[in-house]
Every structure is written in C-alpha cells, then in structure tokens.
Amino acid sequence: MEYQYLIVERRERVGLIQLNRPKQLNALCDALVDEMVAALDDFEADDGIGAIVITGSEKAFAAGADITAMKDFSHMDAYRGDYITRNWERVKTCRKPVVAAVAGYALGGGCELAMMCDFILAADSAQFGQPEIKLGTLPGAGGTQRLPRAVGKAKAMEMCLTGRLMNAEEAERAGLVARVVPAASLLEEALATAARIASFSLPVVMMIKEAVNRSFESSLQEGLLFERRSFHASFGLEDQKEGMAAFSEKRPPEFRHR
Numbered sequence: 001m002e003y004q005y006l007i008v009e010r011r012e013r014v015g016l017i018q019l020n021r022p023k024q025l026n027a028l029c030d031a032l033v034d035e036m037v038a039a040l041d042d043f044e045a046d047d048g049i050g051a052i053v054i055t056g057s058e059k060a061f062a063a064g065a066d067i068t069a070m071k072d073f074s075h076m077d078a079y080r081g082d083y084i085t086r087n088w089e090r091v092k093t094c095r096k097p098v099v100a101a102v103a104g105y106a107l108g109g110g111c112e113l114a115m116m117c118d119f120i121l122a123a124d125s126a127q128f129g130q131p132e133i134k135l136g137t138l139p140g141a142g143g144t145q146r147l148p149r150a151v152g153k154a155k156a157m158e159m160c161l162t163g164r165l166m167n168a169e170e171a172e173r174a175g176l177v178a179r180v181v182p183a184a185s186l187l188e189e190a191l192a193t194a195a196r197i198a199s200f201s202l203p204v205v206m207m208i209k210e211a212v213n214r215s216f217e218s219s220l221q222e223g224l225l226f227e228r229r230s231f232h233a234s235f236g237l238e239d240q241k242e243g244m245a246a247f248s249e250k251r252p253p254e255f256r257h258r
C-alpha cells in the first residue's frame, strides 16, 4: 500500500509506523487515521511481526486532531461523519503489542493516540496535554477516560480543565509513561524494546496484553479468573514446553510463536 501520511517499515519482527505530516506537527486527519488502520491490519496479519511501534517526528508525536479540517464542522458533520474516531479503537483492538514512542508534542488526539497504545516510551523532550478546552471543545477519543486511569483524577482533571501540558519527567512520575529516554535514542530504544517483546512467544505476548487490558474492564475477581484460565491455557502451547525445557537444559529458548 502507498502511504501519503505515514512511513511504514518492517524492522525484523517489529512493524514501525511513523506519522509523516511534520509541517502540521502530525495533526491527525481522516486520511492519516485510515492509513494507520491499514498499516495495523497489515502488521496484525503478518506472522513475521510480533510487536508494533508508533512514533512521530522530533518536534511532535501528534499535535492533535486536525483543527483546520474540523473547525467549521456542524454537530451533524462531527456526529454523522464520526470524524477520525470511526476506527479509533483499532489500536486497542490490535492483538499484538503497540508501543508509542513519543518525542515532542502529544496533544489532544495525539495524547489520546499515545494512551491507546499499550505503553508509552517518552523522549525527555515529550510534552503531553489535552488542551481542547482552549479551542472551545473537549477530548473526544479517550482523554477524559484514559488520562484519569493513568495519572489519577486530580492531575487529569487539572490538565483537561486548564489545558496545561505535562513534561516527560512529570508524565513518568505520574505513571502516564513507562520510561523516559534521551530524545536522541528514543527510536532505537523503542525498537529494541519492541524487538525484545517480539522475541518472546507471540501467543503468550497476546495473552498478557489481553489480561492486562482486562484489568480495566472487570472486577478483580473476574480479572484473576481470566488470568488464571489463560495461565492454564499456556500449558497447551509448544512455546511453554520449549521455554521451560530450555531453562532446565540451561540454554536460550527458541520460541516458535505458537
């Protein structure tokens, strides 16, 4: 597929998706999101891909939904067109892990896109925010729902009501990002992290992603039961036999990803 707004590459067992609208600070438009859905579909179907990285440019992961594109929308335009949110769950529904590598601005829909990913690696230049209130609107792709779950009500409420930005250090302290790395090594670190994940058993990686995400959707008791049944099911995998045999034989495992 030809991409106009993305750079899409395979880096061994890692699929790399780079937002490529640097002049507009990677503002998210319908066409970019449609291309991202296509790239995720492609990587999900590819047995040679075990993990995915989404990143932007040095100055911006994504500065939000495209204000120019939507500024004259009517309620019905937004509602019936479901502007750039019609496929918004595709990152979350992707069964392979998706890592967000964020440098620069991740604002509005850009912060929401990063939070849809399984975890965020932030450059020390990263700045996160939901500044929609400054535009006379509010987050529309999870900002008021995922941000409180990530950083707590107080910080999320203050950020959404004031539109202030959160730098990488505060974001790590608050639990929004997994780790902060120097901007110069962000992509290298993200690819290495994704490659490590992709080196493990793909079915187990998928089961872990599913179980961790289930913790946000169910009671502790239901989540523990889901996890336990998944643990039991792992003993049906060739990779579980290989992993535990390799340990006993004091050699590295060679997972077959099935």
Ligand SMILES: CCCCCCCCCCCCC/C=C/C(=O)SCCNC(=O)CCNC(=O)[C@H](O)C(C)(C)COP(=O)(O)OP(=O)(O)OC[C@H]1O[C@@H](n2cnc3c(N)ncnc32)[C@H](O)[C@@H]1OP(=O)(O)O
Pocket (backbone or CB within 6 Å): 023, 024, 025, 027, 028, 033, 036, 037, 040, 063, 064, 065, 066, 067, 068, 069, 083, 084, 085, 087, 088, 089, 090, 091, 105, 107, 108, 109, 110, 112, 113, 131, 132, 135, 138, 139, 140, 141
């Ligand atoms: C596979 C499924 C994936 C699904 C993914 C979906 C998730 C997203 C869905 C979103 C749903 C809607 C809800 C979200 C709404 C929003 O996001 S509203 C927008 C929120 N963002 C902002 O308010 C930030 C706006 N930008 C700025 O404040 C500043 O640009 C900046 C980031 C602080 C940088 O300032 P500065 O360094 O001065 O650069 P600028 O000159 O301002 O910008 C450079 C050019 O980039 C253009 N631009 C920047 N941001 C946007 C934007 N959001 N939309 C459109 N264009 C933008 C800016 O206009 C400049 O362009 P030129 O004037 O042509 O040079």
